[in-house]
Amino acid sequence: DVKVTQSSRYLVKRTGEKVFLECVQDMDHENMFWYRQDPGLGLRLIYFSYDVKMKEKGDIPEGYSVSREKKERFSLILESASTNQTSMYLCASSPLGVTSGSTHGTQYFGPGTRLLVL
């Protein structure tokens, strides 16, 4: 089974702190994603990476950065946390994009990190 793990389930930080959220996958997937989930808004893509050291902005990258130094690990960084970044953060991974087949469109999600910024 694919396993995607996130370093913390719950996190409380103060405004202005630098925050690191870590995600590790064990299936040698090329693609990794960071989303935030807010009530009534669904999941919104922050950043994704399709290879080591490669990254691409998603829909809401402002206030975030990412790092992918190893294939299995994808980190989300909040340079200076703000209260509007209080949210559930979800990491996902998937095999390299294909147009069809059993893995098409399938992403494997971690359990999420609920971040509260005070």
Added chain:
Amino acid sequence: AQSVTQLDSHVSVSEGTPVLLRCNYSSSYSPSLFWYVQHPNKGLQLLLKYTSAATLVKGINGFEAEFKKSETSFHLTKPSAHMSDAAEYFCVVTRGLTGGGNKLTFGTGTQLKVEL
């Protein structure tokens, strides 16, 4: 651009009655569509997917969805709800391949409540 609209933010059914969760899509090309489910305090899980093969797609736990191009819909159904079906359900469309990634666009979610 590809998008999905989930028509109900909350749906409540009695156990043993049918479930209908509605989703409309907008796409400039033939889309791939998915339903994901998120149980409380658990990660999202793929329920089923449509990728231009059969228009009626069967998923896990007795759920199915029908792709209707004329109505631009991909509604999720189940003949008989079970208490364990209580969860949040997301309708999802692929954006296509960019930079090798298979990015997804999620709907805003439908919270399904199942009552005794």
